[in-house]
Amino acid sequence: MSGADAGGAPGRGGLRTRDDGGRRLVHDPVRRRWVALTPEERVRQELLLDLVALGYPVGLLAVEKGLAYRGLSWRADVVAYGRDGRARLLAECKAPGVAIGQKTFDQLARYNAVLDAPALVVDNGAARYCCVRDGAGWRFVDALPAFGEGESR
Structure with missing residues (x-):
């Protein structure tokens, strides 16, 4: 998903994503943590x-x-x-x-x-x-x- 900022703002489709050292992460609201996308x-x-x-x-x-x-x-x-x-x-x-x-x-x-x-x-x-x-x-x-x-x- 594009459109998310480094702070984890929602991207297109509502997924909160961010980059971390070249890895794309997504915030999992159920596990309450960032995981590899x-x-x-x-x-x-x-x-x-x-x-x-x-x-x-x-x-x-x-x-x-x-x-x-x-x-x-x-x-x-x-x-x-x-x-x-x-x-x-x-x-x-x-x-x-x-x-x-x-x-x-x-x-x-x-x-x-x-x-x-x-x-x-x-x-x-x-x-x-x-x-x-x-x-x-x-x-x-x-x-x-x-x-x-x-x-x-």
């Missing part, structure tokens, strides 16, 4: 902006949330929680140009075996797929659910 991080930060615009409180979002599944440690890119403390949305972000395929959905399913979120998102900046629990199955939807949608489960 990699292509995948840009996708993650843009998703966070969209979630906040849909009413998700920053305090109920987690980034790179550690999970244990079948004795292995994993990190979910973004988890949005409801006010009840339950995971409401789980997202996996990939860098632009990284194809979204079955492996990505399988990765998300592993994470969701732990979190049991009713909304799943895969995003690579060029394509964003969102599905929501629909009875015993899943249904793809055109947009991210707003905060509080589907809270009664």
Whole structure:
């Protein structure tokens, strides 16, 4: 994103970026720190902006949330929680140009075996797929659910 000053002013799209010794950094409002602005991080930060615009409180979002599944440690890119403390949305972000395929959905399913979120998102900046629990199955939807949608489960 261009347009951010060294003080971290919002750039185009609302991301706060700055240069630090030749490295481009972005301020992560969830982790409350500056992180390297990699292509995948840009996708993650843009998703966070969209979630906040849909009413998700920053305090109920987690980034790179550690999970244990079948004795292995994993990190979910973004988890949005409801006010009840339950995971409401789980997202996996990939860098632009990284194809979204079955492996990505399988990765998300592993994470969701732990979190049991009713909304799943895969995003690579060029394509964003969102599905929501629909009875015993899943249904793809055109947009991210707003905060509080589907809270009664």
